[in-house]
Amino acid sequence: MPGSTELTVPKSSPATDLIDEALRGRPSAIMMAFGPQKDMLAWSRYLRERDQQVSDCESPFLLFVMINSLEEARFAVQDMAADVLVVQGYEAGCHGSASAPPRDVLLSSVLDHVASWSSKSTPILSAGGIADGRSIASQLALGADGVLVGTRFLLTPEATYSDAQKERLLRAQSTDTVRSLAFDDARGTPDWPKGIDGRGLRSVTVDEYDAAAQGQEGPVPGQPERHARYVQALQEGDTDRQIIWAGTGIGQVTKIQPAAQAVQHLHTTTVQALTRACSYIAVQ
Amino acid sequence: MPGSTELTVPKSSPATDLIDEALRGRPSAIMMAFGPQKDMLAWSRYLRERDQQVSDCESPFLLFVMINSLEEARFAVQDMAADVLVVQGYEAGCHGSASAPPRDVLLSSVLDHVASWSSKSTPILSAGGIADGRSIASQLALGADGVLVGTRFLLTPEATYSDAQKERLLRAQSTDTVRSLAFDDARGTPDWPKGIDGRGLRSVTVDEYDAAAQGQEGPVPGQPERHARYVQALQEGDTDRQIIWAGTGIGQVTKIQPAAQAVQHLHTTTVQALTRACSYIAVQ
16 A cells, blocks of 8 residues: 555544444444545544554454445555455445446446456455345346345334335335435535435435526525425425435335345345356356 | 227338338348337237238247336237347447336346236346346346347447447447437437437537537537538548447457357356356255
8 A cells, every 4th residue: 555645534533433432342344435535545544553453453344445436446455455345336225426337337347457456356245226136146147246235124124214214115116216416405414525426215305406406507506495394304204305215226125024034035036046047057 | 919009000111111121031030119109019010910921921020129118018018919028228329218227127127027917928138238248147147038239249340330430449438438319419310219319439429419408408409510510520430429339338348359259258258157156056
């Protein structure tokens, strides 16, 4: 790793306090994403240094880095020495880059280049729109070492979404999701790095933002009013306005079930899909 | 098939003449795409009727229908009785629906529903962004019965693109492609069904169209001038302005090679990718 980059992590802050608290819990993995390269590098070094101090160098956490472009992937592997690379496509629910390529396109590019970035073999997980076993099988066949599944677990009793939100998700099709800045606009959380938006269910909140944004080049007028309506919707449990994050895989989720059963079902259907595909080739 | 739809195919036209000419060549398959449902149904019936007359009912052609939405898939299977369904996602090069979902999302939805549309099992091909063996393997694992590969074959000596166009394609990354109406605007071929645009390499032609379209709701002004510049570019072989169709799989094509070798390479790498994925499950 080049040593000339200035460490920009503040000496003591709510963030460093939270990190210390987290590290004392001895996490198996920590995932970083979305930040400018300089910040990503500085914080990854800080995390590893603090972890050594907290853990006495026993079983350090694995650093997962989630990326949305080929250059971010190179930086994560070459400069941050990521232990695991997570390739997130534009299908993904919740936050991500507005300009992320389709998942398979980005994953294919990363797979073509990763060997030239490091002599170490970095496991690569695929993320975005993966909510059923068939999709997991397809990503393993494409060359991923594993997958990251998010949206599927919103439809579990363990998830903190309300029953009404989960019912919405259950009825949603993939085409009901949309990438937008409307969600953070409504929440009043605009401080994400440049170019980061999020994917969730289309809603009145999104429609009103889109209407206000029409023809605007800069900031979208009326944010305080939209925020106020959103806060009220939260209090009233109004799912027409609440934020419901969801990736494009939502159309393939047909059941609310405990997370353990969901994992078992994903496993079973992944094996089924692979078994079907493997019938096309002679047994080795 | 419902019998009340009026047959809207003209009795005799350049189109019907071309169809007769094609049918006399006894094609194995004919693919239809992009049309309004009424026209698709009428022409599919006409094709089959003429084929019976031309072929004396011996080995009729297979009707492939390419679709860009779940409703189009239902119509193709239920109403048109398609012999083969081609599921084309928005990754695809050349023409397609501007609102096509990502390929895997659409394919998953179709796979979930197809059994409810017909008691007959309709083979399903996946199309869009598939230009290497890994992608073929991923589509077979997802549940496709096969794939449709287009862009890959532009990088063959057999393709009619100029050497300069093929060199452009060879250097292109997936992110260099864009869906746009600019291509048909430049060619002066605006008569595609509503909602159909195309994916090709971003170029001066696209940039100029985008600049002229900014803030416009209706027709984009300046089409005659853009068309004139395009015609001149064709004469001069100017690849900055020529149309070069390409799907998002272009980044995975690294070689101009004869079509037969390309097919062999696709086959070999598909088997490699499946073999790798199959190592994850116990041999059945």
